[in-house]
Amino acid sequence: MGMPGSGKGTQAERTAATYQIPHISTGDIFRSLAQSKSPIGLEAQTYMDKGNLVPDGLVNKILWDRLGEKDTVKGFVLDGYPRTLSQAEALEVYLQSKGVPLDAALYLAVGKQELRKRLEKRLHSPSVSPDFPERGESHSSRVDDQSEVVERRLKVSESEVEALLHFYQGLGIVSIVDGEKEPDIVFAKIQESLQFHS
Numbered sequence: 001m002g003m004p005g006s007g008k009g010t011q012a013e014r015t016a017a018t019y020q021i022p023h024i025s026t027g028d029i030f031r032s033l034a035q036s037k038s039p040i041g042l043e044a045q046t047y048m049d050k051g052n053l054v055p056d057g058l059v060n061k062i063l064w065d066r067l068g069e070k071d072t073v074k075g076f077v078l079d080g081y082p083r084t085l086s087q088a089e090a091l092e093v094y095l096q097s098k099g100v101p102l103d104a105a106l107y108l109a110v111g112k113q114e115l116r117k118r119l120e121k122r123l124h125s126p127s128v129s130p131d132f133p134e135r136g137e138s139h140s141s142r143v144d145d146q147s148e149v150v151e152r153r154l155k156v157s158e159s160e161v162e163a164l165l166h167f168y169q170g171l172g173i174v175s176i177v178d179g180e181k182e183p184d185i186v187f188a189k190i191q192e193s194l195q196f197h198s
C-alpha cells in the first residue's frame with residue numbers, strides 16, 4: 001500500500017523476484033489490457049487518464065481472475081490492490097473462502113513533496129529509467145503522470161490509503177516502511193518486515 005509514486009511497483013517487483021512468486025499489479029494489468037484495446041482495458045483507461053480510481057467491481061473481477069491462475073498457489077505479491085476499503089473487505093472475503101489469509105500488508109510512507117518529484121521525474125525520464133532498470137519501461141508516456149492528473153491522484157488516494165492502513169492495523173498484519181530511503185534500503189526493511197510476519 002502507499003500513495004501514487006510511493007514505490008509500490010518498484011518494491012513489489014523485487015519482492016516477487018526474491019521470493020519467486022508472481023507480482024500482481026492491477027495498474028500494470030489495466031495498462032496492458034488498454035494497450036491491447038480490450039473493452040475492460042479501454043473502460044479502465046478512461047478513469048486512469050483522469051487520475052480517478054477504476055470502479056471496485058471492475059477491479060475485483062480482474063483480480064479474482066488473476067488470483068485463480070495456477071502460479072499463485074505458492075503465494076503472490078499484490079501491488080496497488082486493494083486500493084479502497086471496499087476492495088480490502090472484498091479481498092478478505094475472497095481469501096477466507098479459499099483458506100489463504102494474507103501474511104503481511106506493507107505500507108510505504110512517502111511525503112507529498114517527494115511523491116510529486118518522483119512522478120514528475122518519471123514523466124520526463126527516458127523510457128527505461130537508468131535509476132531503476134529492473135522496472136523496464138518507466139511509464140514515461142503515462143497520461144496520468146501529467147501534473148494536473150498527479151494532483152487529482154494524490155487527492156483521491158489520500159483518504160483511501162489512510163482507511164486501508166487502519167483496516168490492516170486492525171488485522172494486526174501491517175508494517176510501515178519508510179519509502180523515502182534509497183530503493184535498496186527500502187527493500188531491506190521490507191524483507192525484515194516479511195520475516196517478522198512469517
Ligand code: B4P
Binds near residue numbers: 119
Ligand atoms: P499504479 O500502477 O499502481 O501506479 P502508481 O501508484 O503510480 O505507482 P507506484 O506506487 O507503483 O510507484 P512506482 O514504483 O512506479 O496505479 C495507476 C492507476 O491505476 C491509478 O491511479 C488508478 O487509476 C488505477 N488503479 C490501479 N489499481 C487500482 C485499484 N486497485 N483500484 C482502482 N484503481 C486502480 O514508483 C514511482 C516512481 O518513483 C518511479 O519512477 C520509480 O522509479 C521512482 N521510485 C521508486 N522508488 C523510489 C525510491 N525509493 N527513491 C526514489 N525514486 C523511487
